[in-house]
Amino acid sequence: MNDSTLYLGIDCGTQGTKALILDSQRGQVLGLGAAPHTLIQGEHGRREQDSEQWLHALQAATGQALANAGVSGQHIKGIGVSGQQHGLVLLDKHGNVLRPAKLWCDTESTAENQQLLHWLGGDAGSLERLGLVIAPGYTVSKLLWTRRHHPQVLEQAAHLLLPHDYLNFWLTGRSCSEYGDASGTGYFNVRTRQWDLDILHHIDPSGALERALPELIESSQPVGTLRPEIAHLLGLNPHAVVSSGGGDNMLGAIGTGNITPGIITMSLGSSGTVYAFNEQPQVSPDACVASFCSSSGGWLPLICTLNLTNVTGAIRELFDLSLEGFTTLASQAPIGAGGVSMLPFLNAERVPALPHATGSLQGLTLTNLTQANLCRAALEGTTFGLRYGLDLLRRNGLQSHTIRLVGGGSKSPLWRQMVADIMNTPVVCTEQSEAAALGAAIQAAWCVSAGTETLAELCQRCVRLDLDSQTKPDATHVAAYERVYQRYRDQVAALTE
DSSP, X not given: OOGGGEEXXXXXXXXXXXXXXXXXXXXXXXXXXXXXXXXXEEGGGEEEEXXXXXXXXXXXXXXXXXXXXXXXXXXXXXXXXXXOTTOBEEEOTTSOBOSOEEOTTOOTTXXXXXXXXXXXXXXXXXXXHHSSOOOTTSHHHHHHHHHXXXXXXXXXXXXXXXXXXXXXXXXXXXXXXXXXXXXXXXXXXXXXTXXXXXXXXXXXXXXXXXXXXXXXXXXXXXXXXXXHHHHHHHTOOTTOEEEOOEEHHHHHHHHTTOOSTTEEEEEESSSEEEEEOBSSOOOOSSTTOEEEEOSSSSEEEEEEESOSHHHHHHHHHHHTOOHHHHHHXXXXXXXXXXXXXXXXXXXXXXXXXXXXXXXXXXXXXXXXXXXXXXXXXXXXXXHHHHHHHHHHHHHTTOOOSEEEEESGGGGOHHHHHHHHXXXXXXEEEESOSOHHHHHHHHHHHHHHHTTSSOHHHHHHHHOOEEEEEEEOOOHHHHXXXXXXXXXXXXXXHHHHO
């Protein structure tokens, strides 16, 4: 085995951390590891995590991946880190975390987001200034929330980091960020690829936040090498290069080969995301479309729904169902769930833009109130949210010849068929469902190659499609779903009115 081609990809998500060992020369994933995180939940949409859990999970997942691959950590040439976007990690001057990290799915700062949006001049002003419309989940409103509720924390903050930035800082001791993940903060201009210092000055006139910003680096640039004590702790090569890393969606794009126009990636995870590569910063007039930068040198127009497998998981827990039991029941119900509709906004919602919404069930009767229909309605309602977002992307000129499906939900043949039918687009999964971890490892290989190999060449070799998962739309189903989807649109319209 050529030990110079082994790379470690890390993906720190909401539910846990995944680790993956990639042989970039052969294009093969040799081993996987995983460790869970827990969520701190509270009233008013509070969703936070203890960042120390991420460190323990990274250590455990890396050890598992190395053991499963049957390789020594001393052979790892490079490391890439993917992290959940938008989270706020504040460190003091000694590098200590000041409070739990507020996450992407935290909506406690909705009022602060509205206040900042008003200061920007509404949706139009935000689009003109930043190239996107800030949403409650973005980092910027979390800063204003922290100033309002924990001013002493903000006074001590010496480093203002995103989750993947924090992990890179822990690994290398360097505070920096790359353009893809930075573009989800709300204090970054996606056209010019620069921090917007005026917004930070508006939040904190002292200038401390500006001084706490990480340095911006290109996606192909290294952060540095491992700190000796961290290399020893993880059992890794101390000369391993840590690449820039990025947000989970950006590295998920690399891990699905979505680095040229024409491909759409759809992720069925805790949240749902739909995104496509663009070579230019084509800013959308639709507030729900985030024209983020990619972690491959371009842009990544994206929509994100806050409710997906968290909703199906809640129904499973309510009825004490296994995954197999849930799927069996959902498959027994007809398209449209016998008239039962679920608006699955259990965690409010970003797409459609309903930051104050709650979930609801409609159309219930004595005859259709069954477990099967409720399971089906949960699947349909969450998938309609993704269709709503895909319609926005299509309206802005993005083509979807095929959808590459990733995330836990992609393993379900029932859900794959539902996606193909509702989107009226062929669906295929990648062989490696941990797309963000794979993308992180590929990016690390790209970074280490220093121009001797292109990202496209690496993706061609390392991203493989699972041809057995190919699913085509069924014309009869497409027509039936179109009617049910229109019912969903009408119900959403009633909420927005």
